[in-house]
Amino acid sequence: MRDQTLKYLLVLPAVLVVFATAVWPLIESLRFSFYQGRTDRGDFPQNWLGFENYTWAFLYEPPFWNSVYVTALYTVVTVVLTTLFALGLAMLLAPGGKLRSGVQTLLILPFAMSPALIGVSFRFMFNPEFGLFDAFFGVVFPPLADVSWLANPDLAFAVIVMADVWGWIPFLTLVLIGGLASVPQDTIEAAQVDGASGWRVFKDVTLPQLLPVLAVVIILKAIFSLKTFDQVFMLTNGGPGTATQTLSHYIYITSTRYGQVGYAASVAWLMVIPMMVLTYFYAKFVFKKDDAP
Amino acid sequence: MTGKQKKQMWRAIQSVLIVLAAFIMLVPIIWIFLASFKSHVEVYQLRLFFTPTLENYGTVFEEPYNLGAKLFNSTIVAFITVIFAIPIATMAAYSFSRFRLKFETTILVVILATQFVPAVVIILPFFIMFRDIGLLDTRIGLILVNLAIVMPFAIWMIKGFIDSIPMDTEEAAMVDGSSRLQVIKNIVLPMAAPGLVTASIFCFILAWNEFLFALFLTNRDAVTLPIGLALFRGEEGDLWNLLSAAGIIIMAPMFVLALAIRKYFVQGMTMGAVR
Numbered sequence: 001m002r003d004q005t006l007k008y009l010l011v012l013p014a015v016l017v018v019f020a021t022a023v024w025p026l027i028e029s030l031r032f033s034f035y036q037g038r039t040d041r042g043d044f045p046q047n048w049l050g051f052e053n054y055t056w057a058f059l060y061e062p063p064f065w066n067s068v069y070v071t072a073l074y075t076v077v078t079v080v081l082t083t084l085f086a087l088g089l090a091m092l093l094a095p096g097g098k099l100r101s102g103v104q105t106l107l108i109l110p111f112a113m114s115p116a117l118i119g120v121s122f123r124f125m126f127n128p129e130f131g132l133f134d135a136f137f138g139v140v141f142p143p144l145a146d147v148s149w150l151a152n153p154d155l156a157f158a159v160i161v162m163a164d165v166w167g168w169i170p171f172l173t174l175v176l177i178g179g180l181a182s183v184p185q186d187t188i189e190a191a192q193v194d195g196a197s198g199w200r201v202f203k204d205v206t207l208p209q210l211l212p213v214l215a216v217v218i219i220l221k222a223i224f225s226l227k228t229f230d231q232v233f234m235l236t237n238g239g240p241g242t243a244t245q246t247l248s249h250y251i252y253i254t255s256t257r258y259g260q261v262g263y264a265a266s267v268a269w270l271m272v273i274p275m276m277v278l279t280y281f282y283a284k285f286v287f288k289k290d291d292a293p
Numbered sequence: 294m295t296g297k298q299k300k301q302m303w304r305a306i307q308s309v310l311i312v313l314a315a316f317i318m319l320v321p322i323i324w325i326f327l328a329s330f331k332s333h334v335e336v337y338q339l340r341l342f343f344t345p346t347l348e349n350y351g352t353v354f355e356e357p358y359n360l361g362a363k364l365f366n367s368t369i370v371a372f373i374t375v376i377f378a379i380p381i382a383t384m385a386a387y388s389f390s391r392f393r394l395k396f397e398t399t400i401l402v403v404i405l406a407t408q409f410v411p412a413v414v415i416i417l418p419f420f421i422m423f424r425d426i427g428l429l430d431t432r433i434g435l436i437l438v439n440l441a442i443v444m445p446f447a448i449w450m451i452k453g454f455i456d457s458i459p460m461d462t463e464e465a466a467m468v469d470g471s472s473r474l475q476v477i478k479n480i481v482l483p484m485a486a487p488g489l490v491t492a493s494i495f496c497f498i499l500a501w502n503e504f505l506f507a508l509f510l511t512n513r514d515a516v517t518l519p520i521g522l523a524l525f526r527g528e529e530g531d532l533w534n535l536l537s538a539a540g541i542i543i544m545a546p547m548f549v550l551a552l553a554i555r556k557y558f559v560q561g562m563t564m565g566a567v568r
Contacts, residue, residue: 003392003473006388006473006474007388007391007392007394008388008394010384010385010387010388011384011385011388011389011394011400013381013384013385014381014382014384014385014404014444014448015385015400017377017378017381017440017444018403018404018407018441018444018445021415021437021438021440021441021444022407022410022415022441022444023403023407024418025414025415025416025417025418025419025441026407026410026414026415028417028418029414029415029417029418032417032418032421039420039421039424044421089314092307092310092311092314093311099308099311099312100311103311103312103314103315105552105555106315106318106319107318108551108552108555108558109318109319109322109548109551109552110318110322111498111551111558112498112544112547112548112550112551113321113322113544113547114501114502114504114519114543114544114547115502115504116502116504116519116522117502117519117522117540117543117544118321120325120522120536120540121321121322121324121325121540122321123531124324124325124328124531124533124536124537125320125321125324129337130336130337130338130339131339132320132324132339134339135339166317166318166321169318170318171558171559171562174558174559175559175562175563175567178559178567179567213567216563216566216567217563217567220562220563220566223409226411227411227412227413229411229412229413229504229505230504230505230519233504233508234522247411248411248412248413248505251413252413252505252508252509255413255417255420256509261417261420261421264413264417265414265417268411268413268414268417269414271411271413271414272410272411272414275409275410275411276406278409279402279405279406279409282405282409282566283402283405283406285566286405286564286565286566287398287401287402
């Protein structure tokens with residue numbers, strides 16, 4: 001067989017699978033978003049509504065705006081905290097040695113824990129009666145000992161943030177350690193010989209070199225924060241009230257509990273827009289490197 | 294304080310910080326691990342010392358929890374997803390790696406982008422379609438949607454591995470008269486084998502931990518392990534000792550697999566954007 005034919009034949013099955021499992025449902029959900037679609041009323045989708053689902057979300061749905069707000073705040077806070085902690089931890093672990101490489105290995109473990117399970121374990125630890133945090137604060141700072149973390153809107157939000165940051169620090173740390181390893185050691189040494197302080201070396205030499213890697217992890221983390229569902233579902237199930245209801249959770253509730261698939265699809269598509277912007281920037285980083293000579 | 298003392302103290306502080314960080318990373322895991330050996334009385338008391346029991350690990354497999362059925366579903370779904378995904382991804386990855394295709398960048402970007410689409414967006418059409426053709430609550434349905442999750446990772450990861458195989462041997466074999474398919478079979482696949490195993494494990498972990506699709510699309514027959522966790526939220530609240538045991542059963546095999554491919558984990562997650 002000629003290579004010209006073969007190269008496309010090899011790609012074809014993968015393209016078909018991606019089309020059938022991702023592209024088609026994406027287009028289909030865009031179509032749903034213009035229809036009145038309720039799973040409890042037989043034929044689906046029902047009447048053509050135009051942009052009514054979208055305007056409905058914008059104009060009449062406080063829970064929609066609430067979930068936009070929760071998701072936006074959640075994304076900003078988790079991206080900032082995860083990046084800062086991971087950067088600090090990466091700086092600590094990068095030099096190598098027995099203890100450090102041992103801890104680097106341990107960092108793999110939280111990956112094996114699914115987000116749903118992370119949600120469960122944090123709900124367990126924040127139980128006000130026998131949770132670990134309850135005990136911890138009982139010793140360290142008694143006024144916080146008997147707080148019902150998950151019953152208070154602000155604290156529940158703090159807990160879902162903690163769970164997320166905990167789950168993502170290892171990944172970002174490992175990526176940043178990889179990034180630090182590629183910063184040329186001689187420029188750092190040259191700066192040190194010139195008498196620059198540790199902080200100056202970090203700010204003027206290490207950080208600029210690390211920026212491309214930082215950009216990639218920040219974009220990736222933002223994408224995953226925007227989509228957050230599993231651990232929120234298991235940890236707070238959006239509550240108390242709607243204090244921790246992310247967009248994904250809101251879409252889940254409207255489509256399953258209320259059967260409003262058309263409306264849910266319109267909200268889902270609103271979510272795709274920021275995702276496309278982030279993907280665009282991510283793709284720029286991926287392909288810039290490949291095109292390098 | 295002299296400079297030397299300062300340096301030593303800074304070193305000591307660093308070590309303490311590192312140990313502390315490692316401890317914080319492990320606490321939630323250790324906490325569930327310990328709870329999984331506590332009796333249903335002790336799990337509601339905050340005690341460091343307790344009489345360990347293996348009872349929970351037995352109870353979760355009995356009526357009414359039947360974790361065994363979920364374990365079976367999870368295993369089948371993850372295995373078959375990988376069995377379909379890896380050969381298809383390998384073929385495509387070879388082509389992307391060795392040939393110049395029309396629209397190559399576009400196709401790769403679309404594949405990459407599908408990974409970033411929130412699962413809630415693509416699940417709705419699947420839900421409607423599966424309802425209409427009777428695939429709701431079946432393992433086949435779950436396998437189909439799981440392919441959406443693992444394919445992009447598999448293609449990008451395997452492309453990375455094939456890119457790193459030097460082309461000389463392939464070219465030499467073709468000069469000697471081997472066809473392209475023979476070259477793929479006799480040279481590329483054996484050399485890429487460790488990479489294929491790594492990608493398979495990575496995809497297996499993704500499929501095993503998948504949550505939202507299973508939550509939407511199953512309710513009785515095809516329920517997987519992560520969804521099975523909801524079983525342990527009884528009327529009297531969460532049954533923490535059983536939840537913990539189930540949690541350990543879910544994550545233990547993934548720990549082993551994750552450690553086995555730890556060198557490549559970052560590469561898989563970042564799709565080769567960072568190396």
